[in-house]
Structures are given as structure tokens and as C-alpha cells.
Amino acid sequence: MILESLANEVLLDLFEFINGVHLLRAFFDLNSRFNKLLVVHFQRYDIDFRSISKQYFNTICKKHLPLITDRIISLHLSNDDETPDLPNVFLSYGFTLNRFNHLQSLKLYYIRSIDLLNQIINQCRHLTYLRALDMIDCYFLYEKENIRNLINTIWSLPKxxxxxxxxxxxxxMWLEEISIISSSMKYLSIEKTECYFTNLSHLFKYTAxxxxxxxxxPIDFEDMQFQTIISSIxxxxxxxxxxxxxxxxxxxxxxxxHHVTLNITSFHLDGYEWEKILMNYLPKIKIFKLKMNLNYPNFYRKENEINQFLDSFRTYFWIEKHRWFVRYDWNPSDIIGYGILYTLPYVFQDFIYSNEILSKSTCIDDKHYSSYDCVTNFLQKNDKNNLENCSTLLSLRFPNIRHLEINIPFNDNLWLIIPTFDKLTSLYIKLSGNNLxxxxxxxxxxRAPRLNSLTIGIDSWSSxxxxxxxxxxxxxxxxRFVRKNKLIIQYINNREFDILINSSTVSHCNVLALGIENRTKILDLIKxxxxxxxxxIQCQDDTLNYDESLSINDELIEWLCSCLPPTYSITRDIGTSNIRLWIDR
Known part of the structure; x- marks a missing residue:
């Protein structure tokens, strides 16, 4: 079938499923018919600028975006390693968010400046269709006045x-800066923010x-009694x-x-104790998902203790009334006493797998819950090469892994428990020992056709x-080449550099992160x-002194600006020595 033979209505329906950036790149200027469909008739653009090249970003901002601002319903702006400084470059073109008057969803990633966040969110004040705001991995210093402005602007967004x-x-702490009541806010996710009860009490007061x-x-030393009942949650x-x-x-x-998901890290309760809590404090509960970490020496490690513990989850309340089953995983040789109990099916994104873990459950047909479909982040620990005690977890399957962390070499059981790597996009490997x-x-x-990101943790380049x-x-x-703690980029010398740039994987990459001894190698990499x-980049001959004021001239950035075209975006990541270049070519 020829695409152009399709009716306009069918094409417009197809456009709904395509990222607006890809849509414009594929069809704009193809012919006058497609231009008219894109500029006049199509009404629902999802513009996702993640992963875009600097060159095509400039093209879209100059040529396409001014024609469709009133028809963009979703916008993604990211300052991550793929598109460093993109939000600032976006604003430099004169775009303000209030022009996107049909915007329903705004997603911001890796923005490191509270001033920039305030600037962007302030422009959203009068967007009457804006329903969803995501701020992912946005790090910034706690500046009370700026935080107050940001959070109250968010709480004042009308819809x-x-x-x-x-x-x-x-x-x-920033939750206590809220001073405006939001009557529209219904769904709030701040699970990586450590909220004390005083913070929550203030939040509930202004989010009714x-x-x-x-x-x-976190650990809360105040056994606080809340004064307000939140019946809407x-x-x-x-x-x-x-x-x-x-x-x-x-x-x-x-x-x-009626729907509760708990990840408990500070205490342990058996099934009888949980049953009392659920009956007395959660009388309307319908869905209950639990993960309870039991990292205590000598806790539930003997066979009879484990059986007694699991029996407490085999009562009428658990098995007959609710059909809630649990599994208990433990490592019998771990001196720390690793253990974890969770309800089935497992609903959490992260899973740590060890070839020494043993497992038991309260479900008679254990195979019914052997597929851990919700797990997207998988970390494999190599404890021993001997497999005699791993049979209890070898029956598990993880079919939806997107991020994988492993040591090289790894246990061959990985091929069994992860049956497909079709969805794997990110891989972190640690190179350890001489027997790689x-x-x-x-x-x-x-086996991983969609693997996009590779991070290599090493002790030194000689490994x-x-x-x-x-x-x-x-x-x-x-x-990315980093040390095993993931925080410090590893420096590479001239001999290793020549080998690196001629390697197949590196020579075809779009994003590269590493440390170099000499700044001139930056120019060689780009060329x-x-x-x-x-x-x-981290550069060993970087002269910036972090004990001095950040207002001083940044000599390395000035040198790069003098050597590279002015269309390149060259910035330094706040709080690190990383130089970030977004290359325009």
C-alpha cells in the first residue's frame, strides 16, 4: 500500500501515534498535501525533544515550531547528557510556555537550576489545559525564597x-513553603522526597x-498525631x-x-500482626502490595523459623478472603542476614538477584507467579559460581528488563532467568578481575537489539x-566510562585514547562520557x-578551582569557545567538573 493513497482522515489518525519531532522530520516538505495536513489540520502534537541532535533542534525551532505552538498538547524538555543545555537554548529562541495555549502535559528532565525552573513554570500560569507536570531528576540547591516561589506557582496552576x-x-522541607490551596491537584508522586510528618501535615492542609x-x-522521631482526616485519598x-x-x-x-503499596525498610511484622493492622486501620482495603526488607543477623534463617514465619501468612484472612500470597527470599550465607518478603505478584520495578538466594512462598502453585513482569531494573550479584543452592530462584523469569547491572564475568543463569533482552535499553557493567x-x-x-546506553565501571584503564x-x-x-562508584569519570591517556576512538562501539556513538588528560583531545574526539x-568530559588539565567563586571566568570553557563554532552549546554541570558539549553539525 502506498502511504499517499490513504485518506486524510486515516493519515491524521496515524499521526496521533508518532512523536511530533519524528513526524515533522519524516513528512514536512514531502509535498504540499502533507504540509497542509501538518500545519493546518493536525491538532495534537506530542513534541519530545529528548535525544534530538542540536542541528535538527535548531531546524525545528526556526522552521516548524512557530507554526504549531497552539496545537502542541505535550512537551518534553531535557537537560540530560544527550541534550545538554536544551531548555536554555529553547528559551533563547524566544519561546515562552504561555504561547503553547493547548498544552496538557509538560515534562522537564535533569534541570539543575531553580531559576530556570521558576522561569519555565511561571510561564505556565495561564495555561488552562495543563493537567500534568513531571519534573524528573531536577537537582538544585535549597534556596528558600526560590523554592517558595516555585512550589506556590505549581500549586496555583488552575487545572x-x-x-x-x-x-x-x-x-x-520545601513542602512547608506551600501557602496556596490547590483544589485541582489529585495525583501527587514525590516518592523520592523524604517527607516527615510535619511536612505531610502541611501538604494535606493545602491539597484538599x-x-x-x-x-x-524516613526515620521520624516524632510520633505525631495528625489533626486532619483526608477522606479523599x-x-x-x-x-x-x-x-x-x-x-x-x-x-x-x-x-x-482501598489501594496500598508499601515498601518497608525499618521494621518487620509477621502475617498475624499485618492482619490486625489491615483490619483495624484499613477496613476498606481491596489491593494490598507489600515489600518488607528483613536485613537482620540471625532473623528467619533457620528452616523451622522460616516455616513458622510463612505460616502466619497462611490464615483465612490471607489465603481465602483476599487470596494474597507472599514469597520470602533469603541468603543463608549472608552474615548481614539478607531477607525480603513480598506479596505476589511482585509489583516493584527493582530486583536484586543473587545466585545464593533461597525462596519459599505461601502459594501452592508457585509457578503461577514466576513471571516478574513489573521488574524493569535488574541487578545481578555474583556471590559464588557454584549453583547447588540456586534452584529456588531459577524458575523466575524477568521478561521486561530495561536497565541491567552486572559484573563481567557473570553467572550463565542470567540467560535463563531473563528469557529476552528485546526491551533492554541501558546496561551498566563492572569489569572485575583478570578472567574477563x-x-x-x-x-x-x-541479544539486545534496542540496547542504547552502555556504562563501563572500571578501576583503571589497565583493567x-x-x-x-x-x-x-x-x-x-x-x-560512558566511569569508576565503579559511578561518580567519577576515568581519565584516559594518549595511547589508550587512540585505541578507544578506533573501537567499533565508540566510533559509532552519539553520546560519549569519559575523562581525558589533555584538553586538545576534546577537539580530536569531535573531529x-x-x-x-x-x-x-572531565579534563585533568582543567584549572577551575571549586573553592573559589563560580562567578570567576571559566578558563576551560573560554578555551573551548575559542576553538569551536559558536553554534555549539558548551556548559559546565553545576556541582561537578563535567564539561558538557552539545555539538551542532
Whole structure:
């Protein structure tokens, strides 16, 4: 079938399923008919600027975006390694968010400046269709006045119903800066923000119509009694590190909860104790999902203790009334006493797999829950090469893994428990020891057609054999070399540099992150790697002193600006020594 033979109505329906950036690139200027469809008739653009090249971003901002601002319903702006400084470049073209008057969803990623966030959110004040706001991994310093402005602007957005603030290790103090009541906010996800009860009490006071909330509560020394009943909340997702009485107090103020997901890290309860809590404090519960970490020496490690523990989850309440089954995983040789109990099916995104873990469940037909479909992030720990005790977890399957962390070499059981790598997009590998099995890694590349990002954790460049650089992947476009703690980029010398840029994987990548000894190698990388779109660099001859004021001239950035075209975006990541280049070619 020829595409142009399709009726306009059919084409417009098809356009609904295509990212607006790809849509414009594929069809704009193809002919006058498609131009008219795109500029006049199509009304629902989803513009996702993640992964876009600097060159095509400039084209869209100059040529296409001014024609469709009133028909964009979803917009993604990212400052991550693929598109460093994109939000600032976007604003430099004169775009303001208030021009996108039919915008329904705004997603912001990796923005490191509270001033920039305030600028963007302030422009959304009068967007009457804006329902959803996501701020993913947006790190910034706690500046009280700026935080107050940001949070109150968000709470004043007239139609906002969904807010997702995904910032790891963030303190919940900023919640107490809210001074405007939001009657529209119904779905709130701040599960990576550590909220104390005083923070939550203030939040509930100014957010009266919440339906669903995802939160994290750290160790709270206040056994606080809430004064307000929040009857509107029906769904709670909670990461909890407090005491049992505090958890009960939280449940008491939400009498209409019927869907609860708990990740408990601070205490352990058996099935009888959970049964009492659920009956007394959550009388309307319908869906209950639990993960309880039991990392205590000598806790539930003996066979009879484990059986007694699981028997407490085999009562009429658990098995007959609700059909809630649990599984208990433990490592008998772990001196820390690793253990974890969770309800089935497993509904959490992260899973740590060890070839020493044993497992038992309360479900008679254990195979019924052997597929862990919700797990997208998988970490495999290599404890021992001997497999005699792993049979209890070998029956599990993880078919939807998107991010994988493994040591090289890894246990061959990985091929069994992950039956397909078709959805794998991100891989973090640690190269350890002298007996590295690169054939395993090549096989993994071959099985992962969508693998886009590869991060290599190393102790030193000498731990990488030449064989590593001969590995091939048709899909990898992002390569990062870091130390095993993931925080420090590893410096590379001149000899290693020459091997690196001639390797198959690196020579085809779009994003590269590494440390170099000499700044002139930055120019060599840009010249040699023709597909390179962004470069994240730590430079050993960087002269910036972080003890001095950041207002001083940045000598390395000035040098790069003098050597590279003015259309390149060259910035330094706040709080690190990383130089980030978004390359225009």
C-alpha cells in the first residue's frame, strides 16, 4: 500500500501515534498535501525533544515550531547528557510556555537550576489545559525564597491534577513553603522526597482533594498525631522507614484507602500482626502490595523459623478472603542476614538477584507467579559460581528488563532467568578481575537489539583488555566510562585514547562520557567521531578551582569557545567538573 493513497482522515489518525519531532522530520516538505495536513489540520502534537541532535533542534525551532505552538498538547524538555543545555537554548529562541495555549502535559528532565525552573513554570500560569507536570531528576540547591516561589506557582496552576517530582534524596522541607490551596491537584508522586510528618501535615492542609499519593517517610522521631482526616485519598504508595505507630497514625487519617503499596525498610511484622493492622486501620482495603526488607543477623534463617514465619501468612484472612500470597527470599550465607518478603505478584520495578538466594512462598502453585513482569531494573550479584543452592530462584523469569547491572564475568543463569533482552535499553557493567569473559558480553550485545546506553565501571584503564574494544553492537549510541562508584569519570591517556576512538562501539556513538588528560583531545574526539552529538568530559588539565567563586571566568570553557563554532552549546554541570558539549553539525 502506498502511504499517499490513504485518506486524510486515516493519515491524521496515524499521526496521533508518532512523536511530533519524528513526524515533522519524516513528512514536512514531502509535498504540499502533507504540509497542509501538518500545519493546518493536525491538532495534537506530542513534541519530545529528548535525544534530538542540536542541528535538527535548531531546524525545528526556526522552521516548524512557530507554526504549531497552539496545537502542541505535550512537551518534553531535557537537560540530560544527550541534550545538554536544551531548555536554555529553547528559551533563547524566544519561546515562552504561555504561547503553547493547548498544552496538557509538560515534562522537564535533569534541570539543575531553580531559576530556570521558576522561569519555565511561571510561564505556565495561564495555561488552562495543563493537567500534568513531571519534573524528573531536577537537582538544585535549597534556596528558600526560590523554592517558595516555585512550589506556590505549581500549586496555583488552575487545572493541574498530576504532579510528579522525581528528585532522589530530596528533603521534604520545601513542602512547608506551600501557602496556596490547590483544589485541582489529585495525583501527587514525590516518592523520592523524604517527607516527615510535619511536612505531610502541611501538604494535606493545602491539597484538599488528593486521590492518589506516592511518598517516602524516613526515620521520624516524632510520633505525631495528625489533626486532619483526608477522606479523599483512596490510593497510597509508601516507602516507609519510620516506626509502626507512625504508620498506623498515617493510615488512620486516610479512612477510604482501598489501594496500598508499601515498601518497608525499618521494621518487620509477621502475617498475624499485618492482619490486625489491615483490619483495624484499613477496613476498606481491596489491593494490598507489600515489600518488607528483613536485613537482620540471625532473623528467619533457620528452616523451622522460616516455616513458622510463612505460616502466619497462611490464615483465612490471607489465603481465602483476599487470596494474597507472599514469597520470602533469603541468603543463608549472608552474615548481614539478607531477607525480603513480598506479596505476589511482585509489583516493584527493582530486583536484586543473587545466585545464593533461597525462596519459599505461601502459594501452592508457585509457578503461577514466576513471571516478574513489573521488574524493569535488574541487578545481578555474583556471590559464588557454584549453583547447588540456586534452584529456588531459577524458575523466575524477568521478561521486561530495561536497565541491567552486572559484573563481567557473570553467572550463565542470567540467560535463563531473563528469557529476552528485546526491551533492554541501558546496561551498566563492572569489569572485575583478570578472567574477563568478553564472549559473554558480545553475546549480550547480540541479544539486545534496542540496547542504547552502555556504562563501563572500571578501576583503571589497565583493567580493560584490547579485546573489549573489538566488541560490536549495532544499537549502542551512548558510551560512558566511569569508576565503579559511578561518580567519577576515568581519565584516559594518549595511547589508550587512540585505541578507544578506533573501537567499533565508540566510533559509532552519539553520546560519549569519559575523562581525558589533555584538553586538545576534546577537539580530536569531535573531529574523529562523526556521529557524536554530545560529549561529557572531565579534563585533568582543567584549572577551575571549586573553592573559589563560580562567578570567576571559566578558563576551560573560554578555551573551548575559542576553538569551536559558536553554534555549539558548551556548559559546565553545576556541582561537578563535567564539561558538557552539545555539538551542532
Amino acid at each position: 493541574l491534577t498530576h504532579w510528579n517530582f522525581n528528585r532522589p534524596f530530596s528533603s521534604g 482533594n488528593l486521590r492518589r499519593i506516592s511518598i517516602s517517610i 483512596v490510593s497510597l504508595k509508601l516507602i516507609f522507614n519510620g516506626c509502626i505507630s507512625s504508620m498506623k497514625n498515617l493510615f488512620q487519617i486516610m479512612p477510604n484507602l 569473559n568478553y564472549n559473554q558480553l558480545q553475546e549480550l550485545f547480540n 580493560i583488555d584490547f579485546e573489549f574494544f573489538s566488541l560490536k553492537s549495532i544499537s549502542i549510541r551512548q558510551v 574523529t567521531i562523526s556521529n557524536l552529538q554530545s560529549l561529557i
